[in-house]
Amino acid sequence: MTDYQEYLNFLYSALEFQNKKQLVLSEDTALVADIGLSSLEVMEFIEKIEDHFDISIPLNILPDVNTIGDLARKVRELNL
Amino acid sequence: MLFDKFQTMANFQAELAERHVKPFGAVTEKILSATEGVVEGRNVILAGTNNYLGLSFDPRCIKAAQDAAARWGTGTTGSRLANGSFSEHQALESEIAQFYGVDHAIVFSTGYAATMGMCSTLAGPGDTILLDADSHASIYAGVKLSGADIIRFKHNNPEDLAKRLRRLGDRANQALIIAEGIYSMLGDVAPLQEIAAVKREYGGYLFLDEAHSMGALGDTGRGAAQAAGVEADVDFFAGTFSKSLGAIGGFCVSRHPELEAIRYCINAYIFTASSAPSIIASTRAALRIITEEPQLRLRLWDNAHRLYDGLKALGLPVGPTASPVVAVEMEDRSATIDCWNALMQAGVYVNLVIPPASPSTNFLLRNSVSAAHSSEQIDTIIAAYAGLISAGLITPTNKGH
The missing domain is CATH 3.90.1150.10 (Aspartate Aminotransferase, domain 1)
Incomplete structure (x- = not known):
């Protein structure tokens, strides 16, 4: 099983092209408030994660996801 | 603020x-x-x-509405569960079921209530819904209320649907798949033969909203599934009376007898007044016309x-x-x-x-x-x-x- 840090690392690399402000990403970086992802960009990002881990991320969990760390925990949970 | x-x-x-x-x-x-x-x-x-x-x-629809208003009054003033089920409502349910060649039908007060009500009720916590990404707002509103896991598949993309059903593993055959016949904004038609084939491979239940395709597609106007020859793969058909039928209201029909129990679990059906008899009467007249013409x-x-x-x-x-x-x-x-x-x-x-x-x-x-x-x-x-x-x-x- 991949640990939390590996999930984080994948998310950092997956965000590379969408991190237009060139922020230093951490688990506390907010996807929308900090990086400024649009709703369309969020969905593209989610799809990238889904295909990488071969999972589906239900829309209903997204309201609880604000930061990269929140998402890493959810993806780890779904990929167990 | x-x-x-x-x-x-x-x-x-x-x-x-x-x-x-x-x-x-x-x-x-x-x-x-x-x-x-x-x-x-x-x-x-x-x-x-x-x-x-x-x-x-259509003068026949107008006359039917006028006669019904004179006979039944302007409104039912109550829910279908209580005092709002008139024989007009029951007759329309029989006729819409017959139109689709199934035994069970629910008539709702609006099309929005039909899709929102069904989608919020059919699946619940612990269930999974797979819906086309371009689904109507009423479908999104319904699935959000359902408490089920909500997974989108790419618009009109059976391969993406298949991929997501595969990822569900054993849960796939209990999933609720939601698609529309004609999509309301761009007018594109769902690839229903391919979607039905995916459903046959992985299992699941197919809910199809024919709001914009009923009356427009199919040999007898039943919609996109009839045109594609896949009606047997559809578990629930929903639609509206406010488009091809020229009035207002909605419906869900199904071959599953469980629809009769589901009926009394739908808040959008129970906690709202039923349609005015004049509306039901004009809808019945319009349904006859699209059958005959x-x-x-x-x-x-x-x-x-x-x-x-x-x-x-x-x-x-x-x-x-x-x-x-x-x-x-x-x-x-x-x-x-x-x-x-x-x-x-x-x-x-x-x-x-x-x-x-x-x-x-x-x-x-x-x-x-x-x-x-x-x-x-x-x-x-x-x-x-x-x-x-x-x-x-x-x-x-x-x-x-």
């Missing part, structure tokens, strides 16, 4: 007011026929009404092809195939508003659609065709679009025919 989230909309309304255009909530002051009216003081051809078969002004569908498609071909020949960015909904996609909001306004000035009312109602970040000039449009009216609509090009308000994006 409580109201902060409405500021964007308030700003947009202010912008429209400043430009003296009213694309949203434009007031129809007079209806002259199924295809003509006076909107915001201007005589216009109605090309954005979803009145696909033009039955809103298949030529209405032929006329609708003649008009759909005429408009689609005309706009395509102008080089305008319309969808891949002709459909009763013909949408012109634009990227710039301000230019789209100018075009909408110019169409009104030219005597043509269409729908202006902005994100998120449109399926992408694009803006739409959405036209809906009616069997009641004359060829001359369709040509007038096309000429109005040609006027947009001449005025430099829109640039053709392809060479057309």
Whole structure:
């Protein structure tokens, strides 16, 4: 099983092209408030994660996801 | 502040007011026929009404509504669960079930209530819903209320649906798959043969919203599943009475006897008053007409092809195939508003659609065709679009025919 840090690392690399402000990403970086992802960009990002881990991320969990760390925990949970 | 989230909309309304255009909530002051009216003081051809078969002004439907109002009164004043089930409602449920060749039907007070109510109730916590990404707002509202896991598949993409069903493993055969027949904004038709094949491979239950396809597609007007020959794969058909049937209301029909128990678990059915008997009576009359007069569908498609071909020949960015909904996609909001306004000035009312109602970040000039449009009216609509090009308000994006 991949640990939390590996999930984080994948998310950092997956965000590379969408991190237009060139922020230093951490688990506390907010996807929308900090990086400024649009709703369309969020969905593209989610799809990238889904295909990488071969999972589906239900829309209903997204309201609880604000930061990269929140998402890493959810993806780890779904990929167990 | 409580109201902060409405500021964007308030700003947009202010912008429209400043430009003296009213694309949203434009007031129809007079209806002259199924295809003509006076909107915001201007005589216009109605090309954005979803009145696909033009039955809103059929004298038989009007007479049925008048007789029912005289006989039953103006409203039921109660829920179907309590005092609001009149024999008219029951008769319509039998007739809509018979129309679809199944045994069970529920009639709702609106189409929104039908899809929202069914989608919020069929699946619950612990279940999984797979819905087409371009599903109608009523479907999104319903699935959100359901408490089920909600997974989107790419619009009209059976491969993506298959991939997501595969990922569910053993849970796939309990999943609720949601699609529409004709999608309301761009008029594109779901690839139902392929979706049905995916469902047969992985299992699951298929819920199909035929709101824009009932009356328009299929040998007897049952919709896109009938046209694709896959009705046996559909577990639940939903639809509306407010488009091809020219009234208001919604329905769900199914071969599953469990629909009778589901009926009394749907808040949108229980906690709202049932439709006025006059509405039910005109819907029953319209259902008889679409059964007996298949030529209405032929006329609708003649008009759909005429408009689609005309706009395509102008080089305008319309969808891949002709459909009763013909949408012109634009990227710039301000230019789209100018075009909408110019169409009104030219005597043509269409729908202006902005994100998120449109399926992408694009803006739409959405036209809906009616069997009641004359060829001359369709040509007038096309000429109005040609006027947009001449005025430099829109640039053709392809060479057309």
